[in-house]
Amino acid sequence: MARIGVLIETNENSVKPANFGVLTAARGAGNEICAFVLEGDATAFQDDLKTYGVSKVIAVGSNDGDFSKKPDLQAASLVAAMKNFEITALLALSSSRGKDLLARMAAATNSGLGLDCIGVDLEAGTCVKTYFAGKTEATLKLSGDLFLCAIRPNAIEETEAPCDIAAEAFTADAADDGKLVIKEVKTSDSGKVDLSEANVIVTGGRPIGSKDNFSILEECANAMGGAVGASRVAVDSGFASHAMQVGQTGKIVSPKLYIGCGLSGSVQHFAGMKTSKVIVAINNDKDAPIFTKCDYGIVGDLFEVVPALTAALKK
Amino acid sequence: MRVYVCVKHVPDTAANIKVVGGSGFDESVKFIVNPYDEYAIGEASQLVKKEGGEVVIVTLGKASAMTTVRAALAIGGDRGILIKTDKQFVESDETALILKKAIEDDGGADMIFAGKQAADSEGMQTCYRLAANLGMPVATEVVGFSYAGGKVVVEREIGGGEREVIEMTAPCVVGATKGLNEVRYPKLPDIMKAKKKPVNEIDAGSLKVDAAGLVELVALEQVPERSNAKMLEGSVTEAVDTLVKLLRDEAKVLE
Ligand SMILES: Cc1cc2nc3c(=O)[nH]c(=O)nc-3n(C[C@H](O)[C@H](O)[C@H](O)COP(=O)(O)OP(=O)(O)OC[C@H]3O[C@@H](n4cnc5c(N)ncnc54)[C@H](O)[C@@H]3O)c2cc1C
Numbered sequence: 001m002a003r004i005g006v007l008i009e010t011n012e013n014s015v016k017p018a019n020f021g022v023l024t025a026a027r028g029a030g031n032e033i034c035a036f037v038l039e040g041d042a043t044a045f046q047d048d049l050k051t052y053g054v055s056k057v058i059a060v061g062s063n064d065g066d067f068s069k070k071p072d073l074q075a076a077s078l079v080a081a082m083k084n085f086e087i088t089a090l091l092a093l094s095s096s097r098g099k100d101l102l103a104r105m106a107a108a109t110n111s112g113l114g115l116d117c118i119g120v121d122l123e124a125g126t127c128v129k130t131y132f133a134g135k136t137e138a139t140l141k142l143s144g145d146l147f148l149c150a151i152r153p154n155a156i157e158e159t160e161a162p163c164d165i166a167a168e169a170f171t172a173d174a175a176d177d178g179k180l181v182i183k184e185v186k187t188s189d190s191g192k193v194d195l196s197e198a199n200v201i202v203t204g205g206r207p208i209g210s211k212d213n214f215s216i217l218e219e220c221a222n223a224m225g226g227a228v229g230a231s232r233v234a235v236d237s238g239f240a241s242h243a244m245q246v247g248q249t250g251k252i253v254s255p256k257l258y259i260g261c262g263l264s265g266s267v268q269h270f271a272g273m274k275t276s277k278v279i280v281a282i283n284n285d286k287d288a289p290i291f292t293k294c295d296y297g298i299v300g301d302l303f304e305v306v307p308a309l310t311a312a313l314k315k
Numbered sequence: 316m317r318v319y320v321c322v323k324h325v326p327d328t329a330a331n332i333k334v335v336g337g338s339g340f341d342e343s344v345k346f347i348v349n350p351y352d353e354y355a356i357g358e359a360s361q362l363v364k365k366e367g368g369e370v371v372i373v374t375l376g377k378a379s380a381m382t383t384v385r386a387a388l389a390i391g392g393d394r395g396i397l398i399k400t401d402k403q404f405v406e407s408d409e410t411a412l413i414l415k416k417a418i419e420d421d422g423g424a425d426m427i428f429a430g431k432q433a434a435d436s437e438g439m440q441t442c443y444r445l446a447a448n449l450g451m452p453v454a455t456e457v458v459g460f461s462y463a464g465g466k467v468v469v470e471r472e473i474g475g476g477e478r479e480v481i482e483m484t485a486p487c488v489v490g491a492t493k494g495l496n497e498v499r500y501p502k503l504p505d506i507m508k509a510k511k512k513p514v515n516e517i518d519a520g521s522l523k524v525d526a527a528g529l530v531e532l533v534a535l536e537q538v539p540e541r542s543n544a545k546m547l548e549g550s551v552t553e554a555v556d557t558l559v560k561l562l563r564d565e566a567k568v569l570e
Contacts, residue, residue, distance in 0.1 A: 072452070096456060096473040103440045103455075107447035110408065112529040115439045131436055131535060135332045136340070138436070139534040144527060179487070180452035183468070183480040194475035200568075224569060242458070242494045243476050248328055248434065249350060249493035251474075257568040267329050278566045279541065280558065293540040296561060298547050298554045305551055312555040313569075 004031045004122060005082060007092035007101065008049070008057075013040055015048040018093050018197040020158035022151045023052040025120050026091045027161060034085055036060050038067075038074055042167035053161035058085065059169045062176075069182040075104035077172035082146060084170060089122055094150035095196065102148045112142025116252060118155040118275055122147070133248050133271030153197045154254040155275060188241065193227040195244065200226030200257045201273070203246055206233040207262035207284075207302060214240060216306050217261060223313040229253070231269055247272035259309075261302040265290025282306065316368035318359045319418050321429035321445070322387045323349040324380035328434055338535045342403065346379070348386050351430025353498045354491035358460050359428045360391030361496070366462065369393040371421065375400060375413055375519065389501035389509035396421060400519040404436055409526035411444030416522040421515075424449070424486050426462070431455045431490035438530070446488040454481050455490025 004026040009016045026033050035049050035057045042059035049057050060074075060081050067073040078101065082090060090105070092098035094116045106113035114120075118137070119128035127149045131138040142149070195201065202221040204214055208230075217228045230240035232247055246253055248271040258276035263269060265281070265288060273279070281294040282305045291297045298305055326332065330344035348356075359370045372387040372395040374380050384395040398417050405413070418424050427449075432439040439455070446453030458478070459470030467483045472494070501509070545561070547554040562569045 096471065099439060100455070103443040104453075106440060106529075107411075107443040107453075110527060110529065113407075113440050114530070116437060126533065129437065130538070132326065132332045132340075133328060133434065133437075135538060136334055137536050137538055138338075138532055139536075141531045141533045142529060143531070144529045177452075179484045180454070181482050183482050185473070186470075186478045186480060188476045188478065196474055241476070243472055243474075245493075257562065257566075271328070274538070278562070278568050280562075281544070291544055291546070292542065294544045295541060295566070296547060296558055297544045298558060300551055300554065305555065308551045309555040309558065312552075312559045315559075 002031050002089065002122065003087055004033055005085070005087040005090040006033055006035050007078065007090060007098060008035045008037050008045065009093050009095060009098060010037050010039055010045065013044045015045050016093070016197065018153040020052050021154060021156040022091050022093050023054060024158045025151055025156045027053045028122050031122065034058060034087060036078065036081060042169060046165050046167050050165035051160050051162050052158065053163050054165055055163055057165060057167050061169065061171045062174050063171050064175050070176050070180070071100060071182070072104055072180055073174060073176035075101050075108060076174035076176070079105055079109055080172035080174050081170050088145070089147040091120065092150045094152045098150045102150050105146065106148050109145050111144035111146035111148055113148045114140050114142060115150045116152050117149050118152050120149050120151065133267065134274035152252060152254050152275070154199065154256065188243065195227050195229055195246070195251045196253050198227035198253070199255050200224040201229045201246070201253055201255045202226055202259045203229035203231065203261065203263060204234055204240070205231040205260070205262040205264065206237070208234055208239050211239050216303070220306050220310040220313070223310050224257070231263055260290060260294070261306055263290055264288055265293055316363060316366050316425040317371065317422060318363055318368060318426045318428065319371050319373050319424045320352065320355050320359045320387070320392065321414055321427065321441070322352040322356065322372050322374050322383060323430070323433045324374060324376040324383035325349045325433055325435045334535050334537050338532050340535065346383060348383050348390070349430050349434050351432060351434070351492055352387070353390060354493060354495040355428035355430055355489070356387055356390045356392060357496040357499055358489070358491060359426070362426065362462055368425070371396060373414060373417055374398065375405060375410055377401065377403065381514065384514055385509050388512045389505045390499060392512070394512055395514035397514055397516045398519050398522070399516060404532050406526065406528050406530050407438045407441045408444055408529045409524065410441050411448055412524040412526050413519055413522055414445050415448040416524055417517065426486050427451070427488045429488065429490055431457070431492045442488050442490040451487045452483040453488040453490070454483060456492050457489050458492060458494035460489060460495060
């Protein structure tokens with residue numbers, strides 16, 4: 001059994017649930033798991049993490065001061081932490097931040113890196129990810145000092161494995177060249193569920209027709225605790241913000257349930273949601289291509305079907 | 316300013332991909348400029364329009380990638396460099412070393428743009444490795460860019476409707492994505508002009524880089540589409556009631 005590191009994404013004093021699938025992947029057939037957090041006090045996360053087999057949680061900091069605005073210093077501090085705790089494989093959530101930090105670590109240490117992976121085999125030193133926008137899957141063999149792999153949110157189903165946990169702090173001896181700083185974080189649609197971490201997504205396409213009409217999708221998504229997405233056409237027509245776009249040039253998502261409303265089923269849209277567990281299509285054209293690549297289909301006008309679905313969910 | 320844009324020659328995103336020989340694919344499909352790179356070219360052109368200088372398109376690819384270099388020059392660029400290799404998938408660490416060497420041999424960069432990822436291998440890491448090789452700062456998934464007095468400010472979407480505003484010293488590497496600008500589709504005169512722009516062809520082997528090969532592709536497999544969707548018939552109410560029942564009891568994706 002190996003000792004595997006997992007970089008945990010936190011939200012104030014809690015662990016984002018999307019991490020639990022990553023912890024499950026890291027545990028494999030019984031590996032020892034060290035979790036690393038970059039903000040807050042390690043003890044705050046103990047309860048969330050021990051349920052998923054984490055035996056040690058380490059809050060990483062740097063002796064060069066606050067690194068919350070310095071991603072290169074965070075990466076350098078993590079590299080130092082890997083050395084200190086004798087860890088050669090680190091997994092993370094393939095979120096914007098997770099991908100960015102692992103890529104910085106890989107570049108700084110000349111290590112093998114797989115991002116947006118949907119599978120990992122720690123013993124073989126391989127990871128699996130899509131190539132060609134979900135049309136194929138590639139197995140990559142990683143080499144170098146560290147094995148770094150970021151897992152697509154929801155790609156691996158979580159299972160619990162409670163154990164005892166210890167918490168500690170680690171201050172890395174690392175420095176920053178000062179060439180890059182995060183100036184601020186702007187919130188445009190505050191309070192919205194992060195699309196890539198949502199368990200249920202209801203998406204609207206071209207026929208939605210206006211920004212206001214998205215409210216029928218929001219009501220439906222709310223009934224399931226989900227989030228709302230949009231096709232590129234809906235975004236480019238000004239009905240939705242780019243942050244809501246799913247697909248090749250938008251977000252990659254993998255929810256348990258994806259409900260596409262008024263989507264034709266383009267390859268570029270599927271590039272962003274093909275690995276969803278269950279795909280439902282609502283389209284008024286019985287010959288729409290999306291019906292050849294979904295699990296459940298309803299032929300009908302989305303302006304009738306979606307509100308009816310919302311009502312059925314609330315029953 | 317000398318601004319480089321790293322552009323990849325990739326299969327059209329709509330192309331049918333057929334896996335051949337375990338880790339390759341049938342390459343007799345249409346190839347295009349990597350879609351994310353189009354935003355990079357657009358931003359580089361705007362920067363040079365403002366600051367003066369030249370935009371240099373750099374492509375590592377097969378000899379056939381010349382079509383992509385020309386297409387990129389038609390979108391915006393003054394000259395090109397085609398670094399020829401015989402592989403479609405070059406490992407990201409090797410690609411980054413080759414790009415570094417080619418850019419340095421050509422005179423060195425005041426700014427580098429690229430797409431945030433290749434549409435074929437979806438590696439998402441060449442920008443980072445290139446930046447580290449050159450000792451430059453880097454940001455990717457960039458949807459906003461400005462440059463003033465040797466400082467670059469970019470914005471990146473980080474999910475949940477949040478945007479990070481990052482300041483970097485120039486030169487730096489910027490990985491572009493949709494949202495950065497509107498892609499300008501070239502008109503016929505642009506395409507004609509691009510044919511006459513100088514393109515320097517070099518062999519990747521002549522750059523003599525020594526890469527470890529950190530990310531090796533060992534297998535490529537076709538992913539079948541889902542088929543046999545269950546179509547829910549009846550009135551709208553009947554159809555949605557059945558759907559909710561199936562999602563709860565059969566698919567078990569709803570409580
Ligand atoms: C490089 C590149 C990248 C791209 N990236 C993306 C991406 O990231 N995301 C993305 O989504 N697209 C992307 N696209 C665009 C993609 O090719 C499609 O154009 C787009 O996905 C189509 O959006 P749509 O399904 O909303 O619209 P359409 O294709 O127009 O489909 C609308 C569907 O709605 C149905 N319909 C109409 N009225 C109703 C009604 N009242 N009720 C129910 N159904 C109705 C129609 O039958 C039709 O099937 C990309 C394209 C390229 C070239």
